[in-house]
Amino acid sequence: MTVGVLIDRLEEFRKGVLKYREMSEEDQGLPFNGSVGMGSSPSTALRETLCQQFALIDEHWRPKVVAELNGQEVKLVKFKGEFPWHHHDTEDEMFLVHRGTMQVEFRTHTVTLGDGQFCVVPRGVEHRTLATEEAEVLIFEPAATRNTGNVEDETFTAPNGVRM
Numbered sequence: 001m002t003v004g005v006l007i008d009r010l011e012e013f014r015k016g017v018l019k020y021r022e023m024s025e026e027d028q029g030l031p032f033n034g035s036v037g038m039g040s041s042p043s044t045a046l047r048e049t050l051c052q053q054f055a056l057i058d059e060h061w062r063p064k065v066v067a068e069l070n071g072q073e074v075k076l077v078k079f080k081g082e083f084p085w086h087h088h089d090t091e092d093e094m095f096l097v098h099r100g101t102m103q104v105e106f107r108t109h110t111v112t113l114g115d116g117q118f119c120v121v122p123r124g125v126e127h128r129t130l131a132t133e134e135a136e137v138l139i140f141e142p143a144a145t146r147n148t149g150n151v152e153d154e155t156f157t158a159p160n161g162v163r164m
């Protein structure tokens with residue numbers, strides 16, 4: 001996967017979301033039920049929106065696990081300010097913005113992401129995340145990935161596996 005925003009995939013994703021919103025509640029249940037809750041049934045998932053989940057988070061830079069699949073975790077996190085430079089030796093990580101604007105800064109360039117945009121940071125590539133105003137972000141990465149990667153930071157290194 002190359003560094004950067006995958007605009008074509010994003011467009012496909014957006015069309016999917018629009019189509020999903022036009023579906024009846026019954027049809028929305030399967031096969032994609034919009035679930036963000038751990039082990040939610042479709043009927044529960046319809047009441048648990050991402051907005052509601054993010055509203056429960058009252059701290060910055062502390063990811064909360066909301067789903068697990070195939071050894072990966074989906075985490076919700078609020079960003080505000082500057083995160084330390086780091087890399088992950090063995091994990092690619094994906095950032096998907098739910099609401100707000102964030103930057104993924106690399107040593108060579110910076111990627112700006114708004115609502116619905118995402119970026120995959122390949123393993124081994126040094127990066128940091130920034131947000132001037134608070135941003136709500138989903139992270140997809142293997143379970144037990146340390147948020148600060150190779151860096152141990154007193155303020156920013158978050159405990160792993162913390163659920164909503």
Ligand code: NI
Pocket residue numbers: 086087088093121127147148149
């Ligand atoms: Ni990282």
